[in-house]
Amino acid sequence: MAEDAVALKNKGNDAFKAKDWPGAIEYYTKAIELNDKEPSFFTNRAQANIKLEAYGYAIADATKAIEINPDFIKAYYRRAVANTSILKHSDAIHDWKVVVRKNPADKTAKAQYEACQKMVKRDAFLKAIEIADAPSAAEGLDLENMIVEDSYDGAKLKDEMTQEFIDDMIERFKNGKKLHKKYVFQIILAVKELVYNEATMVETKVAPDHKLTVCGDTHGQYFDLLEIFRLNGFPSEKHGYLFNGDFVDRGSWSCEIALLLYAYKMLFPKFFFLNRGNHETDDMNRMYGFEGECKAKYNERVFKLFSESFSALPLATLIGDKYLTLHGGLFSDDAITLDDIRKLNRHNQRQPGQAGLMMEMLWTDPQTAPGRGPSKRGVGLQFGPDVTKRFCEKNGLEAVIRSHEVRMEGYEVEHDGRCITVFSAPKYCDSTENKGAYINIESDYKLQFNKFDAVPHPDIKPMAYANNGMSSMMGM
Template sequence: MNTDGDSVTNSSKFAEFKDLTAEELKCKANEYFKRKEYEDAIELYSMAIEKDSNNAILYGNRSFAYLKTECFGYAFTDASRAIEIDKNYIKGYYRRAEAQMANGRFKQALKDFETVVKFCPNDRDAKIKCQECKKIVNQKAFEKAISVDTLKRSVAESIDFESMTIDDTYDGPKIVDGKITKEFVEELLDTFKEEKRLHRKYAYKLILDARELFSKSKTLVDIEIPKGKKFTVCGDIHGQFYDLLNIFKLNGYPSEDNPYLFNGDVVDRGSFSVECILVLFAFKILYPNHLFIARGNHESETMNKIFGFEGEVKEKYSKQMYDLFTEVFECLPLAHCLNKKILVMHGGLFSKDNIKLDDIRNFDRFRQPPEDGLMCDILWSDPMPAEGRQPSKRGVGCQFGPDITENFLKLNNLDYIIRSHEVKDNGYEVAHGGKCITVFSAPNYCDRMGNLGAFINFNGGDELIPKYTTFKEVPHPDKKPMCYSSNLFSMM
């Protein structure tokens, strides 16, 4: 499950298979793939490719396995290699379209889907995905056309909050005198636990108030943890609301004595993203200086369109509310610095040297993430064991080695970095000689990965020594991950 760097072939684990033919290795890899042991399947496909480097099917199969592990950059490269070997290998175009689509490159994905439909006109699945992809491309072109020379009006300014009426039959939590109280938040948690909805007027209130708070935040937020005081860092939640409740059960609710930092990717994938983000917004309003949320790569329009959050908000509330969430996500800080010693951000370090903390502080974050540069790297990059830098396995951002981490820390007088962004078997991973920590808080990610979740506790002081708590998934209502995504993204 740890997907740092390139696959290592011919490991001792598969030494017994080293004399098998490429075809035999492919069959073994297929067995691992069927059991959803994707990392092992990748390794065996790689061993087969070493024996037969001009076999399009091997690259196509490995591309599919990379898609399952969210290594979309590697998946694209393998699919392209398969097409290069055999221009008539239709699955290569299909896999490449999936990889392009996962990174929001819809125009490129559309070309490959059109190729699949041309060769397989009776493939109903391909036709549906091609049509859906074309709709998105046309929609984006239309939005771009009408935005020229037009001053974009804030969604928040267009909301007529006061005119929203509340039916007498509504029996959920209520905001009295415009103030979020502890009692309101506790009732909100119980309401969501029972799969009931918060009235849209109160949901809008939470989002608008959160927008006001985050818009005043710095791009890099400095947090001081007093000596002997507790502080908790959580990684990706990904819409797994019942696992979020379990974190609170294990570690306590956010409060002035129990502050939290949620390090991005609160939404998408899991089908209770609305519940997750509204609860965290409520705690943010209640404890503005003790609940922090960083932006992740999934707090963006492109990812929300692909991985379910947009569809979920539209289903549970409205398109207008989704557009308001988009505005709030553009206000979220990109990074947090704990006691001037630990930098916490969602993805990782940078594609170029000599980036200083002031570069982050001075960055204009109020936008959708670009495809390269400082903001892209913060949201998308990953560590790797090898020295130096490599192109990202995801196709966005970069991979950075222990020397890159060491140089960045020295330049900025930091002790280590904490990031999230990647599934880890144990919920966390310590890499780069203890200088790069990954924490991931969505156990059994997407109901299929079997990983533990984790969070990190600190006691404030001169030395912030991390203490890790790991936990398993808890039961949740029968809603599959990404159940609000369109047919186009069902393979993801």
């Protein structure tokens, strides 16, 4: 029995090395079923869960390993990483402290402990200075008199966005060049106003001879975004796109993705849609690189304006009265209807917080078991096929389309066809061997699924702009 369990663990390790995280979890789980007294089985599974961003599960596994062996340093390590990843710094700090005490020579753990202490202090500071109606970062920004130097070699932007400007921008970004700050400010401010005036749930139909493409998370993977456009066609008045949140963070071209998507929103405001994701939020941007990237490529004001524009984004899009598209998923209460989403005043609450409708729309995940369960992420909750069925029937929907999670094939149809996940960042973070996908919808409202592979990109690692040690943790 013990030998069989070790053999299964070794198979799990092989799957892990091949970056097949779900396969690794399956083997570790089988090993645990044969022998639930070996802490390393739990810490190995915790690490695979961390790779899948199932931080809640990782915390539970690490805790179990600590119960079996309170001196098992790796378990404290794993739990600290998982808690840090979901911004529970005050929980993480206790485990980092244990690791440093038990293994004072571990420089990475020491750096993490120090970074975590800074995070706890910064969180407290930000909370203390939080102002409900803080002035906009646009105040005092004199765009009209901002000079674009003669030495700037890019296309010029007047009052209206043009296809020529976008074409030039795509090439600039490919070649590692930046936009002039004046244009960056101009684009963000224009889109902030456009999306602020949209409904919390945008409602759109697909006209005859038109097409709408739904994309999931792109996470700063700019070259893979261009691959979608290359394979599937660039946005136009007859070919709309809906990007379902998580444009930024993790990947190191988040500024480029956000600016390109915003430029298309300016050019085609009625055919190009953007839903907010859980990474279009301040605390995630501080942790996962977007704030650092904005500061490195432009300045802090650019980040603050992006932050204001993110909090103005719609939370959902209803396609042809058939498909509710939102980043995370469904709700803790069966009584919620589309009308509740319509009535939600998202402008009263800039950040999603720890509870409520906005948090659930951005954070929840489907599960295979009926009913509702605790979140595998440690944030939000999980909802079963019966929850999805009731919601769709009550609201006259064919399905819910959501993103928020890696799928190895780029998409997955679950809950008897009523819950569809689409994820558009192939080879996610350069460390998961997943495909990307997008969904085309024409006027017959049939879903056409398309998969694609990652393309090469310049040698800049994911999380290159995360300044809090997260990039080093990703390799653990």
